[in-house]
Amino acid sequence: MAGVGELDGVRMAGQLLGFYDRQGRQLPWRGERDLYRLWVSEIMLQQTGVATVLSYYPRFLARFPTVESLAGSTEEAVLLAWQGLGYYRRAQHLHRAAQRLVARGGGLPEELEGWLGLPGIGPSTAAAILAIGRDQPHAILDGNVKRVLARLLAFPHPLNSSRAQQVLWSVARQLTPRQRPGDYAQAIMDLGATLCTRSQPDCLRCPWQEHCQAHRLAAVASFPVVVPRPGKPRRRGVAALIFDKNRQLLLCQRPAQGLLAGLWEPPTLAMDDAEMLPLEPQSVAQRIAQRFNLHTTLPQPLPPVQHTFTHFHLTLYPFVCQWLGEEGEGVGNEAGYQTVRWLPRAAWHTLPCATLHRKILRLLEPPTASPENH
Numbered sequence: 001m002a003g004v005g006e007l008d009g010v011r012m013a014g015q016l017l018g019f020y021d022r023q024g025r026q027l028p029w030r031g032e033r034d035l036y037r038l039w040v041s042e043i044m045l046q047q048t049g050v051a052t053v054l055s056y057y058p059r060f061l062a063r064f065p066t067v068e069s070l071a072g073s074t075e076e077a078v079l080l081a082w083q084g085l086g087y088y089r090r091a092q093h094l095h096r097a098a099q100r101l102v103a104r105g106g107g108l109p110e111e112l113e114g115w116l117g118l119p120g121i122g123p124s125t126a127a128a129i130l131a132i133g134r135d136q137p138h139a140i141l142d143g144n145v146k147r148v149l150a151r152l153l154a155f156p157h158p159l160n161s162s163r164a165q166q167v168l169w170s171v172a173r174q175l176t177p178r179q180r181p182g183d184y185a186q187a188i189m190d191l192g193a194t195l196c197t198r199s200q201p202d203c204l205r206c207p208w209q210e211h212c213q214a215h216r217l218a219a220v221a222s223f224p225v226v227v228p229r230p231g232k233p234r235r236r237g238v239a240a241l242i243f244d245k246n247r248q249l250l251l252c253q254r255p256a257q258g259l260l261a262g263l264w265e266p267p268t269l270a271m272d273d274a275e276m277l278p279l280e281p282q283s284v285a286q287r288i289a290q291r292f293n294l295h296t297t298l299p300q301p302l303p304p305v306q307h308t309f310t311h312f313h314l315t316l317y318p319f320v321c322q323w324l325g326e327e328g329e330g331v332g333n334e335a336g337y338q339t340v341r342w343l344p345r346a347a348w349h350t351l352p353c354a355t356l357h358r359k360i361l362r363l364l365e366p367p368t369a370s371p372e373n374h
């Protein structure tokens, strides 16, 4: 590994800025000085690729053009605008942080300390906002930058180790120039996104090739060091698509904390392995009765839907049935949802849902929508 002190920060910053001037990406938030708009772009880019963000960013800003408009809207409206971007906690944090800033008077912080401590803002995000928006000389260390620096140093520890945090922040600060720090922050992000990519680094075109230890060792594929993780487990569950006699569907809002917090879904029933294989319609009906106090026609299966979350794969088996009870009878909520509601088809798309549950609702589009067909 190269010693930190061996890096020529001034020369390297100059080389990277030259690359940026020649080959920097044209992105809608480039040259942006409005801290609110930059903040939105940084949060969207945290776990979503640029290509996807490009379509969501202008729509989100058209819906919530100012921090006041974001703070003044409901969480449901914010989640609906975020729908499809994934990692919904980002949207909830953005909303709560906007409310906090407006409660303090509405101005966006001009100093790092004002950003740190807001929900969803880590040191690298805060630094990026002020480096790009105000040209303040703060170092950034997002996932792309960590990968570049780990290769540059042939860093022998995994990126999530405490040693990596310490060393890579120190190198990031050492390399950040006092001249054009905002352009430098965007340049190093571009280097990670376009040349020093995860799987196919283009070292021949890299402005830092002469300094890069991984390249010198012909061992680029060995960095960053990765500790093999066990495969993701597969979980299974049932999505109960229950219609009432007025053709309204039962939809539920998930708890305010945890996975997919606050989003809407058809009731999901956790089933143990003995019940799942094979999955009997009678077992599904029993579970619906236990969890929601609803007696239904025998549930009929629809094709299963798969989705991969950060830590597991999920297969949901949708079953469709009709409630045999009468309007006015209460619905139980043993599953702990925030809200449980019967909703007509026109309302399904006005509620924020995860991609997984959108896929399931799509199974109900005509002509397969009618429970009488099953």
Ligand code: SF4
Pocket (backbone or CB within 6 Å): 148, 151, 152, 195, 196, 197, 201, 202, 203, 204, 206, 207, 208, 209, 212, 213, 214, 215, 220
């Ligand atoms: S030389 Fe290759 S591995 Fe090293 S920083 Fe550049 S692109 Fe990444």
